Amino acid sequence: MNAQKNKRIPVSEKTKEKIDRLGNKGETYDELLNKMAECYEKQKLKQELKEQGVSKEAIKQIMKSEKDIEEGKTRSWSEVKEEL
Numbered sequence: 001m002n003a004q005k006n007k008r009i010p011v012s013e014k015t016k017e018k019i020d021r022l023g024n025k026g027e028t029y030d031e032l033l034n035k036m037a038e039c040y041e042k043q044k045l046k047q048e049l050k051e052q053g054v055s056k057e058a059i060k061q062i063m064k065s066e067k068d069i070e071e072g073k074t075r076s077w078s079e080v081k082e083e084l
Contacts, residue, residue, distance in 0.1 A: 042066075
């Protein structure tokens with residue numbers, strides 16, 4: 001059995017209202033919080049790359065590549081070799 005155990009996260013009423021405004025109809029708090037965490041992780045990565053002196057253009061390409069991977073827009077090594 002793979003049942004998820006729900007956890008309670010205490011937040012102020014003001015914070016709950018902010019979170020509620022960010023969500024879409026039918027979206028669970030779990031889904032919304034996961035989206036928020038992913039967004040935060042991406043922003044954190046951008047900041048770390050910037051601090052390491054990576055150019056804005058390179059950061060933009062890295063983020064685009066990451067999005068392509070998430071969306072399954074990738075090719076296998078054998079597909080690339082055939083193209084070459």
